[in-house]
Amino acid sequence: MACTAAHTCYDKLRRFDHALKQASTKIRRRQTRVKNALRRLELSLEPLEAVAVYCEKAAGVGFSGDASNPLQQTYDLMEIQKHAGKALQAKLDPVPGTSRADPLLTELLAQVHRLVSKKMETSWDLLSLQDPMSARSTLPNPKKRSMREFALVEPIGSGGYGTVWLAKKKRSGQLVAIKVHSKADTKTKKMMHAVRLERNILNEVDNAYVVKLFCSFSAAKHLYMVMEYMPGGDCFSVLQSFGFLDEPVARWFIAEALLGLEYLHDHTIVHRDIKPQNMLITAMGHLKLADFGLSAADSYDESDADASPAKVLARLKHSAVGTPDYLAPEILRGCGYSFTVDFWALGICLYQFLAGEPPFAAESVDEVYERILKNELEIDPDELSGEGRSIIQALLISDAEHRLGSTGVEAIKKHPFFAGNIDFSLELHKCDSPFKPTLKHAEDTSNFAMNARAKVDAHRMRQQLEDDHSDTDQKGAHSGERNDDAEPEEELSGEEEGSFHTINVTQVALEQLAEVDGAGSDSEGGPRALFGRHAAPAGR
Numbered sequence: 081m082a083c084t085a086a087h088t089c090y091d092k093l094r095r096f097d098h099a100l101k102q103a104s105t106k107i108r109r110r111q112t113r114v115k116n117a118l119r120r121l122e123l124s125l126e127p128l129e130a131v132a133v134y135c136e137k138a139a140g141v142g143f144s145g146d147a148s149n150p151l152q153q154t155y156d157l158m159e160i161q162k163h164a165g166k167a168l169q170a171k172l173d174p175v176p177g178t179s180r181a182d183p184l185l186t187e188l189l190a191q192v193h194r195l196v197s198k199k200m201e202t203s204w205d206l207l208s209l210q211d212p213m214s215a216r217s218t219l220p221n222p223k224k225r226s227m228r229e230f231a232l233v234e235p236i237g238s239g240g241y242g243t244v245w246l247a248k249k250k251r252s253g254q255l256v257a258i259k260v261h262s263k264a265d266t267k268t269k270k271m272m273h274a275v276r277l278e279r280n281i282l283n284e285v286d287n288a289y290v291v292k293l294f295c296s297f298s299a300a301k302h303l304y305m306v307m308e309y310m311p312g313g314d315c316f317s318v319l320q321s322f323g324f325l326d327e328p329v330a331r332w333f334i335a336e337a338l339l340g341l342e343y344l345h346d347h348t349i350v351h352r353d354i355k356p357q358n359m360l361i362t363a364m365g366h367l368k369l370a371d372f373g374l375s376a377a378d379s380y381d382e383s384d385a386d387a388s389p390a391k392v393l394a395r396l397k398h399s400a401v402g403t404p405d406y407l408a409p410e411i412l413r414g415c416g417y418s419f420t421v422d423f424w425a426l427g428i429c430l431y432q433f434l435a436g437e438p439p440f441a442a443e444s445v446d447e448v449y450e451r452i453l454k455n456e457l458e459i460d461p462d463e464l465s466g467e468g469r470s471i472i473q474a475l476l477i478s479d480a481e482h483r484l485g486s487t488g489v490e491a492i493k494k495h496p497f498f499a500g501n502i503d504f505s506l507e508l509h510k511c512d513s514p515f516k517p518t519l520k521h522a523e524d525t526s527n528f529a530m531n532a533r534a535k536v537d538a539h540r541m542r543q544q545l546e547d548d549h550s551d552t553d554q555k556g557a558h559s560g561e562r563n564d565d566a567e568p569e570e571e572l573s574g575e576e577e578g579s580f581h582t583i584n585v586t587q588v589a590l591e592q593l594a595e596v597d598g599a600g601s602d603s604e605g606g607p608r609a610l611f612g613r614h615a616a617p618a619g620r
Contacts, residue, residue, distance in 0.1 A: 124185065127185055130167060131168065134160070134164040135195075137160050137164070138160055138161070141160065141199075153203045154200050154203040157199060157200045161196050161197070161200075168189055186346065197284075225306070225583065227299060229249060230248065230249055230250065230306070231250055232246075232247050232258075232542055232545060235530060235539065236525050238534040238537070241271070241275075241371075241373060242262060242265070242266075243259075243260050243534075243538050243541070246309060246525055247306075255311075257306075257307045257309045259304070259305040260303070261304075263303060264301070271373070274374065276580070277373065277375060279305055279580065279582060281349060281372045282305070282307070282372060283296070283582045283584065284347075285343070285349070288339075288366075288368075288509040289336050289343065289366075289367065289368055290340050290343065290344070290368055290370075291310065291368045291370040292307060292308045292584065294306045294584050295584065297581050298580045307370075310368060311362070311517065311519055311522075311524065312361025312362055312363060312517035312519075313360070313517065313529070314358070314359055314528075315356035315357075315361065316356035316529070317529040318361070319432065319433070320529055324435060324436040325515075329433075329514050330430060331497065331501055332515065333367045333515075334429065334430050334433070335498060335502045335504070336368075336508055337359055337426060338426065338489060339504075341354070341369070341419075341422050342489040344369070349375055350418065350419050350421065352374050352401055352402050353373075353375070353406070354369070354406060354422050354425035354426055355403050355405070355425065355429060356429055356432060356433075357371075358371040364513060365514070365515040365516045366513050402425075404445045405440060406425040406428045407421075408420070408421040408424035408425070408480070409453055409455070409478045412449055412453055417480060418480070420483050423484065423486075424483065427471070427472050430472055430475070431472050434463060434464050439458070440456065453478075455476065457473065459472065467495075467497040468497060470497065471496075471497040474495070
């Protein structure tokens with residue numbers, strides 16, 4: 081009897097010990113989770129402090145300095161924004177277990193950037209109200225840009241969107257590209273929303289792999305967007321000249337396009353029209369993305385300032401737009417899509433670079449769509465390397481959830497196609513490109529494939545553009561309001577015309593400061609840098 085009782089007691093003691101050990105294990109796990117949470121909080125303190133300091137520095141501009149000098153104030157804000165952006169980008173560590181930065185911190189930084197940009201715009205409002213007898217008031221008013229400031233050189237592109245001209249700024253000699261939209265055609269084709277959308281996106285973004293917008297304005301018969309000039313033409317023109325690209329060149333172009341897409345996606349923009357024609361080439365052989373007219377309607381709007389990237393991207397899922405050869409299958413099925421459609425199009429472009437034509441090319445659009453939906457991908461092993469075939473097949477997976485890049489851009493960067501060849505830790509736009517366009521002189525437009533008839537039609541409208549001045553282009557210029565929700569088929573009112581006016585305050589600050597300090601130099605602070613470092617004149 082006593083032995084039985086003792087055995088029972090020992091059994092209970094063992095159970096108690098086991099329960100205590102289990103409790104200890106749970107507590108240790110809880111302790112580890114709390115420690116990890118605290119570590120993450122500690123890691124977030126430094127970038128949060130940096131953002132707070134950025135806000136305080138920007139708030140102090142105009143009070144601690146010369147408040148009567150809005151031009152200098154704008155320049156100071158520009159410098160603070162540039163240096164803060166570089167410093168903070170390095171502090172945005174990826175979320176543990178992922179390859180993407182903390183979305184809340186990234187969004188907070190984007191909101192501060194927008195506030196600083198708005199303050200710079202307000203400084204220009206002050207500049208426009210400055211004493212007309214002031215020495216600085218002899219500079220052109222950034223709120224009143226017009227074709228009077230530019231001399232047309234040569235048409236370099238045309239299409240359903242309008243005509244693109246190479247032009248020269250009369251004051252500094254800086255070469256720019258001016259995209260011209262006829263108001264009548266824009267109204268007839270119901271393209272006003274697309275034109276405004278592209279203007280708004282380009283006015284907000286600032287990235288080395290996206291073409292820069294300097295300003296936009298309207299006149300009696302046309303809408304104008306003044307952008308940096310890309311003397312190397314576009315990738316489609318290069319393909320027409322060479323037939324296909326060597327793999328190192330194709331890899332480089334795709335890598336720089338990928339960096340541009342990474343920036344756009346981080347800013348809730350889905351391009352939706354990635355193709356060689358929209359990949360422009362600088363004088364030094366670097367690539368920039370252009371043409372945002374087919375981007376999602378809600379991809380960039382001031383009302384999204386407090387919305388999360390996921391919430392904005394969720395609205396980009398159903399409009400069937402794009403160029404047939406580059407459309408992802410989920411767009412054709414109408415089942416909803418997001419940023420992965422850009423990675424599908426990037427895979428199509430890579431195939432086209434290496435093979436000379438899109439993988440699903442056919443005689444009719446319907447046949448193209450059928451081949452895309454069936455994913456009839458045929459890759460000649462003699463034309464592409466093993467790594468090239470692998471990345472193309474991974475980017476052209478029909479199921480968007482399993483497509484390379486569905487978990488983020490980092491997955492694409494780590495693919496063997498880039499490994500050992502592209503160092504994404506470097507600023508690629510500052511490295512030597514394996515491709516250098518041939519340029520005989522600064523105004524050489526031979527890299528642009530524009531047919532003769534389109535050139536003749538463009539030259540016929542030259543005088544009309546040079547004489548296209550109207551007082552209506554100044555109405556509402558000081559309002560700075562945007563009306564992206566206006567019906568595209570409606571004719572523009574005077575106020576809406578004024579709302580088309582925008583300026584890139586960073587580039588105009590460089591321009592006006594250079595003119596104040598003494599134009600005529602080719603240094604980085606002179607006229608050659610007026611519209612940004614990446615708009616270097618051809619032939620440098």
